[in-house]
Amino acid sequence: SYVLTQPPSVSVAPGQTATITCGGDNIGTKNVHWYQQKSGQAPVLVVYDDRDRPSGIPERFSGSNSGNTATLTISRVEAGDEADYHCQVWDVRSDHWVFGGGTKLTVL
Amino acid sequence: QVQLVESGGGVVQPGRSLRLSCEASGFSFSNYAMYWVRQAPGKGLEWVSLILYDGGSEFYADSVKGRFTISRDNSKNTLYLLMNNLGPEDTAMYFCARDSRRYCTSIDCQGLDIWGQGTKVSVSS
Numbered sequence: 001s002y003v004l005t006q007p008p009s010v011s012v013a014p015g016q017t018a019t020i021t022c023g024g025d026n027i028g029t030k031n032v033h034w035y036q037q038k039s040g041q042a043p044v045l046v047v048y049d050d051r052d053r054p055s056g057i058p059e060r061f062s063g064s065n066s067g068n069t070a071t072l073t074i075s076r077v078e079a080g081d082e083a084d085y086h087c088q089v090w091d092v093r094s095d096h097w098v099f100g101g102g103t104k105l106t107v108l
Numbered sequence: 109q110v111q112l113v114e115s116g117g118g119v120v121q122p123g124r125s126l127r128l129s130c131e132a133s134g135f136s137f138s139n140y141a142m143y144w145v146r147q148a149p150g151k152g153l154e155w156v157s158l159i160l161y162d163g164g165s166e167f168y169a170d171s172v173k174g175r176f177t178i179s180r181d182n183s184k185n186t187l188y189l190l191m192n193n194l195g196p197e198d199t200a201m202y203f204c205a206r207d208s209r210r211y212c213t214s215i216d217c218q219g220l221d222i223w224g225q226g227t228k229v230s231v232s233s
Contacts, residue, residue, distance in 0.1 A: 001170070033219035035153070042203055042226060043145075043153065048219035054208065086153050090215055095167050097143075102152035 002091035004100035011106045018074040020103045022087030025068060030089040032070040034063060037102075038083045046085075047072060074105070082107045110134035110222055112204050117227030122195055130187040130204030130224055138162070138182035141207040141217055144189045146200035147226075156202070157189065161211055171197070194231045201226040 005023040012018040022032060032050050035043035045054050047063040050070065060075045074081055087100040116128040128144070144156040157178040158167040166178050177190040187204050208221035 031218070035220075037153075042223035043205075043220070044223070045208065045219050045221045048208060048221075054221055084152075088153075088155075088219070090217065092215055095214065096169060097155035097158065097167075099145075099153045099155060 001094055001096065002089070002098050004087055004089065004098055006085075006087060006100040006103045008101070009104045009106065011108055012074075012077050013108045014077055014079060016077055018077050018081070018105055020072045020074075020085050020105065022070040022072070022100050023068055024070075024089065024098075027068055027070050027089065028066045030065075030091075032063065032065050033088045034061075034072045035086045035088065036081075036083045037086065043086065077105075077107055079107050081105060112206065112222055112224035114202065114204050114224045114227035117202060117229045119230045119232060120194055121233050122231055124194055125190065125192045126194060126229060128189040128191070128202055128204075128227055128229075130189075132185045132187070132206070135206070135222075136210075137180075137185040139210045141209075141212050141214075142178075142180060142187045143205045143207065143220055144176075144178060144187075145203045145205055145220070146198075146229075147203070148197075148200040151200075154200070158214065158217075159187070160213060165214070167214065191229070194229075196231050199229060199231050201228050 034047040037043040050065040051063045159178045203226045205220035206222040207217045209218035
């Protein structure tokens with residue numbers, strides 16, 4: 001089955017840039033979606049199809065995808081960005097949606 | 109407003125069954141694929157099942173295939189998940205969610221843009 005690998009944690013100071021990676025075999029050939037989940041809340045879609053943002057999501061959130069790594073970048077990080085971030089893809093071979101293990105973003 | 113509200117969770121003994129419901133409002137339910145996603149305590153998200161907008165196709169995670177059945181009643185704007193032969197590994201918060209693309213057909217589905225607040229399922233003797 002297809003596996004997505006995320007770092008368990010990322011730490012960043014306010015105002016700096018956070019980079020969260022999602023690794024998978026040839027993930028660059030798939031559409032990657034990213035979710036933000038704050039403690040005790042349901043997830044929120046922040047990036048879809050690698051780099052598009054739903055309405056209402058700040059431009060500070062951006063995505064890219066190439067080769068074996070997809071990346072979610074959060075610019076000018078704020079305290080309110082502290083959350084778990086999850087990547088997701090559709091695996092055509094298995095007809096399964098797959099989530100990464102999630103990355104906890106800590107704002108120092 | 110656009111909303112999904114889950115119900116039906118609770119505490120159940122191993123081997124028993126439970127049916128979850130998810131009532132949709134504020135959008136044309138019959139136009140969208142719908143999902144169940146679960147999250148065990150302290151763990152990441154796990155996709156459980158997907159049903160296309162017209163109910164014509166269903167997809168399941170290997171961990172639940174043969175035990176869980178997803179269905180929908182477009183006349184009632186409601187999504188269901190029938191869970192049979194539950195085990196401790198099924199203990200989780202269960203979320204229903206909507207795909208962001210109308211009429212998607214699995215490979216072109218575009219991410220889950222509307223989520224409910226979840227219903228908790230605990231499997232314990």
